[in-house]
Amino acid sequence: xxxxxxxxxxxxxxxxxxxxxxxxxxxxxxxxxxxxxxxxxxxxxxxxxxxxxxxxxxxxxxxxxxxxxxxxxxxxxxxxxxxxxxxxxxxxxxxxxxxxxxxxxxxxxxxxxxxxxxxxxxxxxxxxxxxxxxxxxxxxxxxxxxxxxxxxxxxxxxxxxxxxxxxxxxxxxxxxxxxxxxxxxxxxxxxxxxxxxxxxxxxxxxxxxxxxxxxxxxxxxxxxxxxxxxxxxxxxxxxxxxxxxxxxxxxxxxxxxxxxx
Amino acid sequence: xxxxxxxxxxxxxxxxxxxxxxxxxxxxxxxxxxxxxxxxxxxxxxxxxxxxxxxxxxxxxxxxxxxxxxxxxxxxxxxxxxxxxxxxxxxxxxxxxxxxxxxxxxxxxxxxxxxxxxxxxxxxxxxxxxxxxxxxxxxxxxxxxxxxxxxxxxxxxxxxxxxxxxxxxxxxxxxxxxxxxxxxxxxxxxxxxxxxxxxxxxxxxxxxxxxxxxxxxxxxxxxxxxxxxxxxxxxxxxxxxxxxxxxxxxxxxxxxxxxxxxxxxx
Numbered sequence: 001x002x003x004x005x006x007x008x009x010x011x012x013x014x015x016x017x018x019x020x021x022x023x024x025x026x027x028x029x030x031x032x033x034x035x036x037x038x039x040x041x042x043x044x045x046x047x048x049x050x051x052x053x054x055x056x057x058x059x060x061x062x063x064x065x066x067x068x069x070x071x072x073x074x075x076x077x078x079x080x081x082x083x084x085x086x087x088x089x090x091x092x093x094x095x096x097x098x099x100x101x102x103x104x105x106x107x108x109x110x111x112x113x114x115x116x117x118x119x120x121x122x123x124x125x126x127x128x129x130x131x132x133x134x135x136x137x138x139x140x141x142x143x144x145x146x147x148x149x150x151x152x153x154x155x156x157x158x159x160x161x162x163x164x165x166x167x168x169x170x171x172x173x174x175x176x177x178x179x180x181x182x183x184x185x186x187x188x189x190x191x192x193x194x195x196x197x198x199x200x201x202x203x204x205x206x207x208x209x210x211x212x213x214x215x216x217x218x219x220x221x222x223x224x225x226x227x228x229x230x231x232x233x234x235x236x237x238x239x240x241x242x243x244x245x246x247x248x249x250x251x252x253x254x255x256x257x258x259x260x261x
Numbered sequence: 262x263x264x265x266x267x268x269x270x271x272x273x274x275x276x277x278x279x280x281x282x283x284x285x286x287x288x289x290x291x292x293x294x295x296x297x298x299x300x301x302x303x304x305x306x307x308x309x310x311x312x313x314x315x316x317x318x319x320x321x322x323x324x325x326x327x328x329x330x331x332x333x334x335x336x337x338x339x340x341x342x343x344x345x346x347x348x349x350x351x352x353x354x355x356x357x358x359x360x361x362x363x364x365x366x367x368x369x370x371x372x373x374x375x376x377x378x379x380x381x382x383x384x385x386x387x388x389x390x391x392x393x394x395x396x397x398x399x400x401x402x403x404x405x406x407x408x409x410x411x412x413x414x415x416x417x418x419x420x421x422x423x424x425x426x427x428x429x430x431x432x433x434x435x436x437x438x439x440x441x442x443x444x445x446x447x448x449x450x451x452x453x454x455x456x457x458x459x460x461x462x463x464x465x466x467x468x469x470x471x472x473x474x475x476x477x478x479x480x481x482x483x484x485x486x487x488x489x490x491x492x493x494x495x496x497x498x499x500x501x502x503x504x505x506x507x508x509x510x511x512x513x514x515x516x517x518x519x520x521x522x523x524x525x526x527x
Contacts, residue, residue: 018368025369046391104286111509116467119482120501122474122489127311202381209384210475217384224387232387243380 048230056234064219064231066238073204073215073242076132080139080200081193088144088196089189092151093177102152113145118203121210135207135214142203143196150192154185187257194250201246205239216242313495321495322502331484338469338480341397345404345465350458352405353412357457358446360413361420371417378410382464383471390476400472400480407468408461415460419453420446459515466508 030050036042037049048056060066095102095109121138128134158181166180208217216239223231295315301307302314313321325331356374360367385406389399423446431445447454473482481504488497 018365021365022369022373026373100282100286103283104290114463114509114512115505116463116470116508118467119470119474119485119504122485123497123501125489126492126494126497127307198379202379205381206383206471209381209386210471217381220384220387224390229391236384236388239384240377240380244376247376247379 045229048233052230053233053237056228056230057238060219060223060231060234060238064223064235066216066219066235069215069219070242071215072132073208073217076135076204076208076214077139077197077201077246079136080143080204081197083136083140084143084147084196084200085193087140088147088192089151091144091148092155092189092192095148095152096155096181106149106152109145109148113149117141118206121207125211130211130213132214134211135204138207139200139204143198143200146199147189147192147196150195151185151189154188154192155181157188158184187254190254190257194254197250198247201243205243310492310494313498317495318498318502321493322499325496325499325503334479334481334484337397338473338482341400341469341473341480342404342462342465344397344401345469346408346458346462348401349405349408349465350412350461353409353457353461354416354454356409357413357416358420358442360417362446367417367421371414374410374413374417378414382407382468383475386472386475389472395476400469400477403472404465404469408465411460411464412454412457415453415457416450419450419457422453423449455515455518459512462511462515463508466511470504 033042033047034050037044037047091109095106118138120141121134124134124137124141128137162180162184163176166176171179204214205217208214209221210217212218212221216235220232220235220239223235298312299315302312360371360374382403386399386403389402389406393399393402427445427449428441431441436444470480470482470485473480474486477483481500485497485500485504488494488500
């Protein structure tokens with residue numbers, strides 16, 4: 001009994017120690033920065049005190065309408081993700097359906113996925129104007145290629161035995177797709193969607209910042225132009241937290257879809 | 262048969278019957294896209310110059326490539342990306358090795374890197390301007406911050422995949438830390454390191470160029486945003502073509518030099 005209790009205690013310690021070390025290091029770092037700024041060793045006009053940043057949070061939430069900006073960014077991301085899902089999955093299905101088209105264009109799609117597409121935002125500014133459409137289209141452009149590639153990978157990776165089962169039941173091509181191929185490929189398609197949506201969100205916030213329009217990205221730009229240092233740092237922390245939350249949420253959803261992994 | 266297939270794949274010699282329609286389709290797609298572009302340009306359906314003619318883009322491309330100032334801007338961006346990759350790469354390598362070598366360190370800190378990695382780095386640019394000024398320093402910092410995360414995470418993952426026998430061999434020869442890093446760890450995890458560098462180069466390029474478009478008076482990013490400000494669309498298209506060719510080429514070159522293609526095929 002004592003041995004069991006000791007091993008449980010040691011297991012708990014093994015689990016808690018790394019988390020405590022990670023959180024403890026961050027707390028110590030924040031405390032050190034606060035102390036160095038108070039001692040004048042770090043210029044407070046370049047790096048605001050962590051306590052000031054912490055106090056700036058409620059201020060930016062109330063005065064800068066963070067919630068409405070957050071809603072705007074999320075709605076842009078949602079619009080982009082609908083486009084990414086529709087065109088990305090359709091593109092992947094098309095490439096899977098037509099082998100010749102796949103052989104001819106798969107490397108091109110991979111090259112597009114690896115290209116620094118966000119750099120075409122000035123072009124979108126000319127075409128769509130300084131508007132939410134530019135931001136949504138930029139998110140869509142960044143997210144569509146990985147979704148196409150992952151959809152294709154998922155459909156092409158369907159187990160032969162499942163396809164043969166469909167054939168043995170004399171399924172029509174449409175039934176074969178909806179009852180065999182698509183459900184089998186769904187977990188991989190979701191990986192592509194997750195990647196696509198993360199790329200879309202990164203680009204949406206980035207372009208909002210660059211063109212000074214829209215939601216959270218614009219907030220950071222405005223606060224920095226006003227030289228509101230504590231507010232700028234707080235807004236950056238807020239955006240980082242939002243991205244982490246979206247990332248974790250997508251990861252959870254993906255795990256729920258692939259329970260075996 | 263499988264060996265023959267592998268041989269033809271590794272030598273890159275295509276089977277005629279298979280590749281001909283593929284090549285024909287590729288040429289067909291390119292011709293169709295160019296023809297649509299030209300028709301759209303001539304139709305006047307879009308605002309004037311938003312879709313310039315192919316000839317105008319070709320002339321702008323020639324003018325860009327034959328202009329010595331373009332190479333000055335290219336060298337500036339290349340210098341910034343090079344320094345960013347060196348700083349971000351070295352720090353990413355050091356952190357990755359530290360995380361990969363210790364389970365405690367990995368459990369304590371790797372999650373933070375993992376979740377901070379996919380955040381939009383450009384939002385840190387105002388901070389970088391405060392810390393490093395409006396010159397090349399802030400662009401280098403943007404590039405370094407961008408490439409640090411994928412390199413550190415790839416190196417940490419690579420460290421964990423090293424065959425324990427190799428580590429025991431190093432220990433049995435009483436290799437010191439530097440010898441372990443240079444003679445065991447780095448050679449054994451060259452593929453993840455090179456893959457991390459390849460991804461790191463891509464994101465460093467994006468970070469640096471985006472920072473140049475936001476606030477700069479030199480570099481390719483500055484040229485792109487200047488072309489936008491002057492509504493010089495042919496020049497903007499020509500610069501984007503050059504940028505994409507350089508970035509995709511650099512990506513492929515690192516992958517090929519590092520032997521990433523061979524791993525995929527083996």
